[in-house]
Amino acid sequence: MSKNSSKTSFIKKGLAALIGSVCFMSSAAMAADYTIIAPHVTSLDGYNHQSLLVFKNHVESRSNGAIEVEIYPSGQLCSSAKECISGVQQELYDYFQTTIPELANFWDPIGAFDLPYLLPDDRIAECVYDDEALIKDVRAKLLENAPNVRLMMVSNSGGWRSMATTKKQIKSPADVNGLKLRTVPAKIQQELVRTFGGSPTPLAWPEVYTALSTGVVDGTKNGVVDIVMNRFNESIKFITLDEHAYMGGAWVFNDAKFKDMPDNLKKIVIDGIAAQNQYLRAFPKHNEYAAYEEFKKTGGTVYNPSAEEKQAFIDASKPVRDFFLKESGEEGQVWLTRFEQTIANCKKSLDETYQYQLN
Numbered sequence: 001m002s003k004n005s006s007k008t009s010f011i012k013k014g015l016a017a018l019i020g021s022v023c024f025m026s027s028a029a030m031a032a033d034y035t036i037i038a039p040h041v042t043s044l045d046g047y048n049h050q051s052l053l054v055f056k057n058h059v060e061s062r063s064n065g066a067i068e069v070e071i072y073p074s075g076q077l078c079s080s081a082k083e084c085i086s087g088v089q090q091e092l093y094d095y096f097q098t099t100i101p102e103l104a105n106f107w108d109p110i111g112a113f114d115l116p117y118l119l120p121d122d123r124i125a126e127c128v129y130d131d132e133a134l135i136k137d138v139r140a141k142l143l144e145n146a147p148n149v150r151l152m153m154v155s156n157s158g159g160w161r162s163m164a165t166t167k168k169q170i171k172s173p174a175d176v177n178g179l180k181l182r183t184v185p186a187k188i189q190q191e192l193v194r195t196f197g198g199s200p201t202p203l204a205w206p207e208v209y210t211a212l213s214t215g216v217v218d219g220t221k222n223g224v225v226d227i228v229m230n231r232f233n234e235s236i237k238f239i240t241l242d243e244h245a246y247m248g249g250a251w252v253f254n255d256a257k258f259k260d261m262p263d264n265l266k267k268i269v270i271d272g273i274a275a276q277n278q279y280l281r282a283f284p285k286h287n288e289y290a291a292y293e294e295f296k297k298t299g300g301t302v303y304n305p306s307a308e309e310k311q312a313f314i315d316a317s318k319p320v321r322d323f324f325l326k327e328s329g330e331e332g333q334v335w336l337t338r339f340e341q342t343i344a345n346c347k348k349s350l351d352e353t354y355q356y357q358l359n
Contacts, residue, residue: 032068034261036269038095039077039084041205046229047158047283048097048249049073051276055095058272063265069095080204082185085252089148094257099157100248101186106146108328110138112336113154114188115324116244116317118343122156125246126281127346129154134342143255150255152270155277157249159223159284161189163240164232166218169303170240173197173316182208182220189221191323192244196316212236223247224302225284228291233298240303242313249280 036059040048049071056069077093078084081102087093104111119125129135139151163170163181170176177197183189190200201217211217212235219236220227221244227233251273258266292302305313325332 031065033066034068034257034265036067036069036094036257037072037077037092038069039072039075039087039093040097041075041079041081041084042073043230044073047225047280051155051279051283052095054279055272055276058275059268062268062271067265067268075206079206080185085146085149088252088254089146091148091254091256094254095152095251097157097249097251099184099186100154100250101184101189101245103142103146103151103250103252104186104188106149107142107144108187109332109335110142111186111188111324111328112332112339113248114186114245115321115336116188116192117314118340119246120347122246122281122285123350124343124346125156125248127349128339128342129248131342131346134338148255150253150258152251152253152273153277155249155251155280156284157247157280158226159247159288160241160243161221161245161247162223162243164219164222164224164227164236165238165240166212166215166235167237168218169238169301170242171303171305171309173313179218180216182211182217187327188320188324189245191320192317193221195319195323208232221245223284223288224291224295225287228294229287233295233300236295237299238301238303239295240305242305242310244313244317251276 038052038055040046040052042048052069052071056071059067059069078087081096081098082105084093084096085098085102085106088096100110101114104114119128135151135154142149142151163176165179165181168175168179170179173196176193179193179198180201181193181198182203183193183200185202185204190202193200201211203211203217208217208220209230209232212220212232219238220232222232224239227236227239253269258269261269296302321336325336328335
């Protein structure tokens with residue numbers, strides 16, 4: 001090879017390297033116009049993390065890299081719902097999963113949605129929380145009372161809350177008497193335990209395993225998927241399927257961040273949340289059977305109350321409704337009435353579907 005050709009080759013290689021470097025720096029600089037920071041307090045293999053991967057994949061790919069999603073699991077950024085929501089309000093974080101009862105700490109009337117035994121099954125619950133007019137109005141009221149906390153959806157977070165205990169099988173409300181049961185840090189869930197004669201013990205999620213294993217509490221109110229996934233079944237030996245509350249996972253967004261985005265990117269975020277919602281609602285249905293089998297394998301007993309026993313739980317819980325109305329006043333009554341009407345509308349719609357299918 002001649003000197004000239006060698007020199008030309010060297011120049012070409014150098015130019016290619018320079019172009020590649022410039023392209024890399026350019027792409028790095030243009031990597032994302034918006035970064036969504038999404039903390040959560042559960043494990044990497046839990047449904048919250050897995051659903052956020054669904055959201056991340058959808059949003060990043062559909063936005064062609066204009067949006068980047070950073071997920072921080074296991075309490076890396078904040079260790080409780082209160083702390084994480086505060087971070088959203090202060091614009092430290094952007095997207096977080098809490099629960100309906102925990103949102104009631106900011107706005108009492110939303111506690112109507114968590115009153116025991118109102119929602120009968122998954123189909124009705126999903127119909128209620130898909131009511132766009134309802135969620136839109138709840139979003140507006142929540143923003144008034146918890147500035148910058150924008151409700152995006154109410155999905156599912158592990159099935160249905162049931163009574164789960166370490167040493168004693170619960171078959172009636174009277175069996176709760178004297179038991180210390182872990183609850184989320186929220187009034188309605190605590191009042192239900194108190195009404196049944198137990199001692200509510202509000203604990204953040206990362207504290208529950210240790211509280212159960214050391215006897216700080218005698219049980220918890222969760223679904224079997226959560227119990228097995230988090231190894232609570234090492235201590236929990238009894239589950240009573242009273243299913244007093246749908247575990248409504250309320251996903252909230254940094255309102256300022258959302259409003260700062262152009263409409264085309266907002267739509268991508270909304271679509272990503274819809275995809276995430278599909279995953280979250282399917283997860284407990286898909287995993288419940290295996291969870292029950294694992295629970296039984298480790299010595300657990302599952303008790304399914306009869307219709308009469310279930311009614312006894314419902315009747316005994318009525319003072320919780322009175323407590324809610326006293327705490328939330330006229331506004332609480334308005335929202336409870338609207339919630340019950342939405343449930344009735346969904347039941348009617350489902351009945352019509354049954355008739356269509358049966359004919």
